[in-house]
Amino acid sequence: MISGYIEVKEPSVAIDPAKFRKRNREQWERLRDLPNLLYTNGHSWALFRSGEQVGETAYLAGDLATAGRRLIVQDAAFKQVLRDFLSWHPAPVRSVAQLVRSIAPLCRLLRHEVLDRMGREATGIRAGQAKEEQPFTMLADEWRRLLFPTIDDHAYADAYAQTVTFALLLARSEGIDLEKLTLHEVGGKLGNTHSLMGRALQLLTDNIEQQCRVSVDLLIRAINAVDWPRIGSHREGADRHRGPAGASGSPHAAPAASTHRGHHPGLALR
Structure with a gap:
């Protein structure tokens, strides 16, 4: 069962959305509304849900290119980020x-x-x-x-x-x-x-x-x-x-699912 979406950036790219530029900014705007999104550059790890960061950014200690097995978790935040990401369940939808x-x-x-x-x-x-x-x-x-x-x-x-x-x-x-x-x-x-x-x-x-x-x-x-x-x-x-x-002709009528952000007749998924 898939838990969420992981976006892996190059080690030189900061994973703070406020610092994204050009293509990374466009990609963030595309992904930000996802319910369980994990961003990492290998060294830093941050969890986002619906555009908001959940918990703290976690860090690994050591150089990704040379540390090998000496690459270690810097603090408890890393375990918490992974636990939160892997334990995600969609909230009940009642409206x-x-x-x-x-x-x-x-x-x-x-x-x-x-x-x-x-x-x-x-x-x-x-x-x-x-x-x-x-x-x-x-x-x-x-x-x-x-x-x-x-x-x-x-x-x-x-x-x-x-x-x-x-x-x-x-x-x-x-x-x-x-x-x-x-x-x-x-x-x-x-x-x-x-x-x-x-x-x-x-x-x-x-x-x-x-x-x-x-x-x-x-x-x-x-x-x-x-x-x-x-x-x-x-x-x-x-x-x-x-x-x-x-009035709807069917109690099970489903909304129109438009992926555009503009207006769509009826109930649009924008």
């Missing part, structure tokens, strides 16, 4: 607002991971690797051929992350335990009541599940913590106040 805060950064992480994979595949193709052996590239080409002829890689990655997130949310709303099944099995069970979304989840994740293992596993853990009956009761109350225009 729509909590749902958005919990799922949105993981949906964005999946989007960026798909983009990164497609970039590596493009590099491989230019180096002579067979295009047919590049799963994300082939799947994107299939989307263009059958559905969206003009979609670019960024829009494809966004649509991919949205669809997978929505399908997992829908599966959880149907009482499917996401942590005990493979994604193919989840898609099969979901297909019993939502055939299109169940098949879509299988098509999007078969043969490429392992390549996005970190982001998908974190997404599954977060979604599995959603208390749908509680969220459903909150939404019904909100609908009574809002009137017929805001």
Whole structure:
């Protein structure tokens, strides 16, 4: 079971976000909302949750290049940082607002991971690797051929992350335990009541599940913590106040999962 995301920097790079510049700053802005993020340069170790540091920064004593077995823990902070990181569990999600805060950064992480994979595949193709052996590239080409002829890689990655997130949310709303099944099995069970979304989840994740293992596993853990009956009761109350225009046709209606930070119709994961 994956506990969180670890970002390893070069020893010369400080892991204080206030000191990040250029690419490291852009990367921090992309990762900062994650629920369990460990930054390290090998010497310094710091844990962040939703953009806030948890506990103290831990340090190792000794030169990383030459100390070898003489590299030692400087104080008790290192043990605490690792314990906190490895013991993380997603908090129960009992409201729509909590749902958005919990799922949105993981949906964005999946989007960026798909983009990164497609970039590596493009590099491989230019180096002579067979295009047919590049799963994300082939799947994107299939989307263009059958559905969206003009979609670019960024829009494809966004649509991919949205669809997978929505399908997992829908599966959880149907009482499917996401942590005990493979994604193919989840898609099969979901297909019993939502055939299109169940098949879509299988098509999007078969043969490429392992390549996005970190982001998908974190997404599954977060979604599995959603208390749908509680969220459903909150939404019904909100609908009574809002009137017929805001009523949902299904007690299990899932939010639209946009990974963009701009406006999205309905409830957006921003």
